[in-house]
Amino acid sequence: MKPFPFNLTGPDFLLCYALFSAAVLIIARAARSTRELAVGGESPRVVDPCEIACLRAGRDEAIFVALMSLEAQGLVSRETPSKLRVASGTAAGGRSSLERAAFDYVRRGGGAAPKGIYRDAAVTDAADAVRHELVERGLIRDPWTIAGNVGLVPTLVALVVLWTVALVRIWSSGPPVGFLCVMLGMVTFAGVVALANPRTASGDAALRRLRLSFNVARRRVSAAPSGSVLSDAVLVTAVFGLAALPKFLRGQYPWWQPARDSGGGCGSGSCGSGGGSGCGGGGCGGGCGG
Amino acid sequence: MDEGARDRVGLGWRPELAADIHMAIERFDVLEVLADNWFGASRRELSLLRALSRDIPVALHGVGMGLASAARTAEARLDAMARLVERVAPESWSEHLAFVRSGDIEIGHLCAPPRCPETVDGAVRNIRRAGAVVGTLPVLENVATLLDPPASSLGEPDWVARILKAAAAPMLLDLHNLYANAVNFGHDAAAYLEAMPLDRVTHVHLSGGRLVTTGDGVERLLDDHLHDPPDPVFELLERLAARSTMSLTVVLERDGAYPGFDVLTAQVQRARVALARGRAAAARESSVRPRSVRCAQ
Amino acid sequence: MSARDVEGVLAALYTNAEFRARFLADPAEACRAWNLSAQEVASLASIDRAGLELAVRGMEAKRAARPRGPVRSLFALLSGRR
Secondary structure, eight states, rough: OOOOTTTTTTHHHHHHHHHHHHHHHHHHHHHHHHHHHHHHOOSOOOEEEEEEEHHHHHHHHHHHHHHHHHHTTTEEEETTTEEEEETOSSSOOSSSHHHHHHHHHHOOOOOSGGGGHHHHHHHHHHHHHHHHHHHHTTTBTTTTTHHHHHTHHHHHHHHHHHHHHHHHHHHTTOOOOOOHHHHHHHHHHHHHHHHHHOOOOHHHHHHHHHHHHTTTHHHHHHHTTOOOOOHHHHHHHHHGGGGSHHHHHHOOOGGOOEEEEEEEESSSSSSSSOOOSSSSSSSSSTTTOO | OOGGGGGGEEEEOOOOHHHHHHHHTGGEEEEEEGGGGGGGOOHHHHHHHHHHHHOOEEEEEOOSSSOSEEEESHHHHHHHHHHHHHHHSEEEEESOOOOEEEETTTEEEEEEOOOSSSHHHHHHHHHHHHHHHHHHSEEEEOOOOSSSSOOOOOOHHHHHHHHHHHHHOOOEEEEEHHHHHHHHHTHHHHHHHHOOOGGGGGEEEEEOOOEEEEEEEOEEEEOOSSSSSOOOHHHHHHHHHOOOOSEEEEOOOOOOOOOOHHHHHHHHHHHHHHHHHHHHHHHHHHSSOOOOOOOOO | OOOOHHHHHOOOOOOOHHHHHHHHHHHHHHHGGSSOHHHHHHHHTOOOOHHHHHHHHHHHHHHHSSSOOSSSSTTTTTTTTT
16 A cells, blocks of 8 residues: 555646645745745835845846936936946046946946946946845845755755655656656746745835835836936836836937846846835825815 | 923825835834825735834824714724724824715815814714724814804814813824914914814824915915915924923825925924924923923823 | 704705705705704804805815726725725
């Protein structure tokens, strides 16, 4: 008499396998979220535009927003549509170490090839420091460290090993294992997807808070008429990505945008949390006006 | 106890100001949120309110209960506020001494009811029920009115004082509402302030309005929350701080036509200065003549 | 004295243009639908008409400006309805 669940056959066994795997992944992920929220806080506030961009979409996005911020501050300007230069008479500039590194890159002549900024050692070091700061705060995880994935990686590995052993045993005793192989592949894929979000639960909460807070600002910016000067553009880009800007602004940036493989980010779209749907509806009603 | 040391000044949170508030939350001691707009909010949307309440004290401000009415406030509205209070854990919640509906008629606006013993009794019953359902008593705000409510046998300060005393509830004194009523109905604003139950005032609103005119040229001051608080409102705040023995939580309200965020924070700072001047005046007076002081709960 | 009925008349004045016109033409007649004392009717009859005009104007402007659609209205909550 084979022990449970090996005494099950066919679809019953597959169902048991699927339910057990799903339960293990869900519990492991929930346990990890609980731990991460305890470390990073339930809704931390991030205010630096470069940190926000890195939180949303990785290191290269932080560099891109640093360049945008420098331009918004008037520290760099466009000599031609595709060439940046520092503002005359400015020896140094930028509100953060990453902005200062980006400014220095342009000052050294890098403005002629803006996309090279993503490979410049000084700039990438500064961007890595931003990323490291977010890891220290418990907002993003380094997927290759044990600390970043305690619980989930071992769980996934244990699951895969367990079911591989089961698969071999079943195969060796005769029954077909095709569907079981498919299920094993799906479980592995689900586990990898669960790992793919570089943000911790705290990081997701922080980004969600930003998107809700900046929702009206995003609507205002995206509806701005052509030629408007938009003081919110840098922060809106940091929170939502370049797609949130109106067309007349978006078209100015393709030549200095990073490539999409931005070092652990999720791209400029939503990742783990969607765009804000608005809070309080369109405005707060009549308030208390008499 | 130095009640002035516990005075706080903050801003009414609005979606249009949310981004700026997120970036500069340290400029404020407290935020006030319009509760009715959050009653149907999703868990995700409420996460923002909970996040705010972890960073800074948050007060909920209701506008739809219609507590000051001879009619009974609907249970559903009290339940909605109770659920929101439970989910957000604010430090306080407030509502208005106004009626907003009658029978099936939704006025959609805060209106002054007839000021008479019957509405005093009705308000007290509603306030006590609200406190029992929500778990804490609301802080109650005076309202501005463009017409003196008919069938009134009590003046506004007397009516407000009777309600608050019988309900044992604290007061949110809206200084622009007080100023508007004084201007519109021929009272001296300072004397009107003195006539209010200042010993119950724990919260204050500052806002602004504009003059509106009938076809016959009759002018009234409308409290529309779309303008900067005028100088007399800050003077009233200073006067209140000089008279009050309670710690005061002051909130600047703005519902639209938003100026730059720096303008709003400058008004918040101006309120801090007015409070400090009032407290200093009280300290000078009490150094001559000691007085008993109390701190807010 | 019925403050509730006075509130009812005020609510109708603020929201119903047809009733308001009838009231301003003949307050006593318009108030017959409510259980009001003679004193209350007299007090209502001497209502501040300028204030009423301005209050109604402000309320109508606010109602017109209120966004339509699925946005949560300030006064949309009735028995748990949003």
